[in-house]
Amino acid sequence: MLNLTIDGKKVEAQPGWTLLDTARQYGIEIPTLCFHEAVEPFGACRMCVVELKQGDRSRLVASCVYPAEEGLEVYTSSEKVNNVRRWILEMLLSECPASKEIQALAAEYGVTSTRFAVHNPDEQCILCGLCSRVCAQVVKASAISTVGRGVHKQVGAPYLTPTDACVACGCCVTVCPTGAMRSRFDAVRGLPKVVLAHGAR
């Protein structure tokens, strides 16, 4: 067993646990967006950052990927941590303003409006990549992926055209943290494999 402290509380972790695993074991809440138990942690959304303190030095790490280590001093909601979360959420409010889930999470951190320009009022996707990861790692269909780089990145099937590689299982819709996949689903899947009895399509 590894001994460490989270928010001043003494906790024990099994070797191989991440800081997020450990915190959740003790009911300590850490917000996440790109994390899902079904797939490998990715460390991309940075909502789960926590502060590690060693003497005068401190740094932020993503708790979903950082392993629990003996003697760590972890803070899950320090000012440094919350500053990162607030800015990410405020930026998300302008990036994907249509997501109710993001609005609710932002409100928890006191962020109710954004000073940044909204480019697409209907956008919900935060590009966390959970949809494509569940498709690759769990369904093993790899029908969708993130396409393009940086500010040009988006989620889609190859050449952004519907694909028969999609088995229409709906896992991507289920894991999507913002509800964005609901509206994208029809754009990625090909014709349904089973023709429904009443000819819905």
Add this chain to the structure above:
Amino acid sequence: MQVTAKDSADLRLGSLEELEKLRSELRAAEDPDQTKIIVCHGTGCMANNSPAVTRALREALAKAGQDIKVMPGIKTTGCHGFCSRGPLVIIKPMNIFYQQVKADDAEDIVQKTILNGEPVVRLLYVHPQTKETIQTTEDIPFYSGQQRVVLQNIGQIDPTDIQDALKAGAYAGLAKTLTTMKPSQVIEAVTKSGLRGRGGAGFPTGVKWSLAAKHKGGQKYVLCNADEGDPGAFMDRSVMEGDPHAVVEGMIIGGYAIGADTGYVYVRAEYPLAIRHLEKALADARAYGLLGQNILGSGFDFDISINRGAGAFVCGEETALMRSVEGKVGEPVPRPPYPSDKGLFGKPSVLNNVETWANVSRILDKGADWFASLGTAKSKGTKVFALVGKVNNVGLVEVPMGISLRDIVMKIGGGVPGSDHFKAVQTGGPSGGCLPWKDADLPVDFDSLIEAGSMMGSGGMIVMDDRDCMVDVAKYFLGFLEEESCGKCLPCRLGVPRLRETLTRFSKGEGTLQDIDDLYSMAEAIKAGSLCALGGTAPNSVLSTLRYFRDEYEAHILEHRCPAGVCKDLITYSIDPEVCTGCRACARACPQGAISGEKKKPHAIDESLCIRCGMCMESCKFGAIQVS
């Protein structure tokens, strides 16, 4: 000489003795009286048509044929560094330095210098301040202030000729390593030398190696990061083009030290000459038994392949680079696990930068103590910089660590055109920051630069003068990073564009002082929250310019004024009627037809048509165009 498959068996060197025997034979075969004409075939000089100069020299020599006692050899080399003066031609052994040589000058060089031993005065370098004509390389201030360790052979050897490299001492460090040292002793030597990574972060190389070496047995990898992507930087390119064997040798030593048998060089596809020279160096090294199976008869196997990158800046980040070599999308992954534990293909890996590998060759050749005697207490050795921007001597320089910014820019760089000071020097590329003139005496080493809010980076050094706007500079670097962000983590993908948007508003005279405070807070979140160093250092350009040039930000916001006269929304061009001679040069240069006036009478600019491109200002010989 050309190495073919047929005779490759004959070339193979089976031991240290055979290598040293070949080396002394090659050295002995050289005629000390033979004049050599060296022509720079670095990318800069080649772009200035140095191959035509080489051809013309060959023709001129052939024409003068029977008059010449000993026919001079012509050698084409890598970059000599003084790129702004290219094409460069150097006559050895006198070391006569000719600059801005054209094909038409070849006849004179042969007739005067080769036949009669006289210099061609019009091709010599003239000191811009003293107006003194300087004949030899070592007397030119650009060269005399430098200390060449990594670049020692560049400009001296033909990079495509392994025999020439061997004459200059290539693979001596490797031979010594393989025959007299245990892997642990190699790591000890590198640690003792104090070498720190030249890619930018300055991590101690010996420590990095020992972390990978502690995994006993199994597949391991060494990699060379040649994905040089900072705007204005060309150090690594020049090293690979001019002395590829130094990089190859360093990597083999690294492989031996950590117990790896495979190396990869990850190099940008935009560096075709560097790739060509590296490929040739690898093929030649294999033919000579310096690479591949049983190197120099030592029983150690190691081979290197080249991986071409498609030019993504983020692939210079070590974990992204490894993903790219694996054939995956070039996106960073969180550490731990560190590459020394789980790197390329999940195996322990060591990644070092081109310049670091070249330094390794020198350290193992000349000794750790020698290397540790160079530089400062915590930053050992030398550093290569690409000196560019508003500086007289644009080019590649190598200086000991700890030298002041002033010495680099004002002495070696020959100062700032039309000014006795620089406004700022940008170091560290997009991740670095701008240092002001008041810090001109700052020693250039890893720790001092970080303390001053910038960083060493891989060695780009951009000099700026009073006509450069610091808000605009910060905006430029953020725009670069916005385009190059991989988009994986939110603070970087969302934050960098928003930092840039805020600065764009400042450059239009919009915004408030509150926005500056918000910038600090947002920059802090991006630095602390980003997954990799690209996002983690992205705000540096804003933070360092705010630290040293806050008044300039305030001028934009509060007075709607761009003091440097750069931000287009805040400036107007006008013509001083007292100074204007009516030469019409500006009217011809103006792409908008915004300038009118009668010949020989003062002209005027139509504000409504002007797009503030500055062409008029550049075309005016009388300084009549004003910007306010």
